[in-house]
Amino acid sequence: MSIRFDRRSILRASAIAGIAGTAPGFMMPANAQPRGTLRFGLSSYPPSIRPWENTGTAAATVKLLIYRGLLGYDAEGNVRPELAAAFDRDGDQAYVAKLKPNMRFSNGAAITSDDVKFTFEQITGERSTAFFRADFQALIERVETPDPLTARIVLKEPSATLPYQLASPHAPIISRASMAGGPNNPAGHGPFVLGNTERGAWLELAANPNFHRPGLPKLAAVRMIAYADENLRVAALEAGDVDIIEYVPWQNFDGIANNPRLTLDATDGPFMYLMFNATKPPFNDRRLRQAVAFAVKREDIVKAAFFGKGSVLGGIPIPKNSPFFNEANSRHWTYDPDRAKRLMAEAGVGGGFSCVLLSTAQYGMHKDTAEVVREGLANIGVNVEMRLPDWATRITLGNRGQYDVAVSGTTGDFNDPDGLNSIMNGSLPTFFARSIGIRNERLEQLFAEGRRTLDQEKRRAIYNELEKVALEEVVIVGLAWRSQGYGLRRGITGFRNLPGFTTFFSGTTLEETAIG
Secondary structure (H helix, E strand, O other): OOOOOOOOOOEEEOOOOOOOHHHOOOOOHHHHHOOOOOEEEEEOOOOOOOOOOOOOOOHHHHHHHOOOOOEEEEEOEEEEOEEEEEEEOOOOOEEEEOOOOEOOOOOOOOOOOOHHHHHHHOOOOOOOOOHHHHHHHEEEEEEEEOOOOOOEEOOOOOOOOOHHHHOOOOOOOOOHHHHOOOOOOOOOOOOOOEEEEEEEOOEEEOOOOOOOOOOOOOOOOEEEOOOOOOOHHHHHHHHHHOEEEEEOOOOHHHHHHOOOOOOEEEEEEEEEEEEOOOOOOOOOHHHHHHHHHHHOHHHHHHHHHHHOEEEEEOOOOOOOOOOOOOHHHHOOOOOOHHHHHHHHOOOOOOOOOOEEEEEEOOOOHHEEEEHHHHHHHHHOOOEEEEEEHHHHHHHHHHHHOOOOEEEEEOOOOOOOOHHHHHHHOOOOOOOOOOOOOOOHHHHHHHHHHHOOOOHHHHHHHHHHHHHHHHHHHHHOEEEEEEEEEEEEEOOOOOOOOOOHHHHHHHHHHHHHHOOO
C-alpha cells in the first residue's frame, strides 16, 4: 500500500458525517446504544499498555481500544483521520493538524492542541522509552499551537512517512493533566475505557460514551482474556467461551474455516526472521551471520511452524505487492550448507562454535521455527543452546541482549519499506525485535533518504540499494512469510483483519464490531 499526499490536502474527515457538530457531552441516541459484551481471546497478557511503548500485538490491540492518535487506520488498512479532522502538509517541512471539536479524554479533560504538543514532548524526551523516540527526535523540530484546535508540526526535514507513524497505536495523544502526578494513569481517547483488570488473566473495558464517532462503539463492553496456551485459546473459541481469538495456530486454520459455527479471517503480511547480538563473538563477525542465513531450510519452517500457511522469505521482508519489491533481492538467501561452512572457515571457526538461541515456548510458531534453525545450525557444526521462556521474559531478555541469536516475528510498522526501520536500523535504542551491535552508516543514510524523499521513483532506487546493503551486512535474516489469522464466532460483525503489515492493528475495528 502506498499513500499519495498532495501539497495542500492530506487527510480530511469531512466524509465522516456529523463530527463537527458533536457536543461535549455527546451520548448515543437510545436506538443506537451499545449492547453486549464481546469476549476477546488474547495470545498473551500485555506486558505493558503504556501508551508510547511497543510490547507486542496483544498490547497493541488493547491500546487501540483505549487510546487514539491524530491519525489511524480504516478497515482497508488505509490511513484516515482520527482525532484530527484534517491533516494537511504545510510546505515540505510542516504538517498542520486540525482537531475535531468538543472531544474529551477519559478523565473528562478537553482534547486540545496543547495535549498534542505535550505528547510529542514526552515521546522525544531524553528519558523517554517511547517506540518512536529516536525517529521523532531526528525529525520533529517543534510543535506550535496557534489555537486550541490547531497543532502545527514543524519538521527538520521533509517526511514521506510521518502520517504512517502518527497512525500507529504507539503514538496516541495523551492528556497532559493526567500525567501531572506521574506516568501511571495516562488518559487517552478511544472507543472504550479501561476498567478492572486481573494481571496475567484479563482486562475489562467499557464503551466510551464520548467517543468522537457518533454511534460507536457498537459494543457495551469488551472483556480481553489472556490464553497463553494456543490450544486453550482455540478450545475456548470452539466451546463458545470467547467470541474472537487472535493468533489462530496454523494447524487449526482449516478446522476453524470448516466449522459452520466459526469464521477464519486470515491475511499474509507478518514474517519470521533471525536477529543477532553482535556486541560480542561469535556474531560480531558478519561472515558468521551470513553462515547462519545459508544454513536454514526455510521450506521446513513453512511446513513445521505454519503447516504450509506461508511461504519462504529469502531476503529483506518487502511484500510482493509492494511497488518497492525486487525479485532478485527476495531470493538472496537459499539453503546452502557448504557455503555456510566455507564462511565459517573464513572466519576461523571451521571446526564449529557454540551459541545461545533465544525464542519462546508461548507461541508454537516461534518454538517450531527455533527448532528448524537449531537443526540447520547443528548440521554445519554449531552447538546450539535453546532458551524458550514465556513471552514477557522473551521481551526482557531481548531488550537486555541476553542471547547470541534470536527468533523473532513481526510485521513492518506500516506498509512502506521505512516500516522496517525499527527492526533494521542499529542506531536506534535497544529493542527486543532488533539485532544489537550492528551499525552500518550507509544503511542508516538510506533509511533517512527514503524517508525524506517525496518522489516515488527516487524512493524505489533508494530502497533497492538499501536492500543490498542490509543483505550484505546481515542485519536480520529473513526466514518465512506467514499467514495471520483471527477466529470469530459466526454472528460477530464489523471486525476486520487489516491487510499486510497493518494486520496487528486490526483491533481498531473493534469499534465497529457487534454481536449478532
